[in-house]
Amino acid sequence: MKDEFERGLEKGVELGEMNEKVRIARKLLKLGMKVDEVKEITGLKSKDIKNIKNDLNDQE
Secondary structure (H helix, E strand, C coil): CHHHHHHHHHHHHHHHHHHHHHHHHHHHHHCCCCHHHHHHHHCCCHHHHHHHHHHHHHHC
């Protein structure tokens, strides 16, 4: 049972870290940074950053 709890906790932490990376990527893109720069800073994949950028463009 403890193993299940620990795995759940780890997944929660991973999800939180990913959400934070996406939040940072959105801010950097709004500031006009290039995809490669955002990739280097956040560690996200280029395709994910491009998707975020497209979402931001769709919101405008």
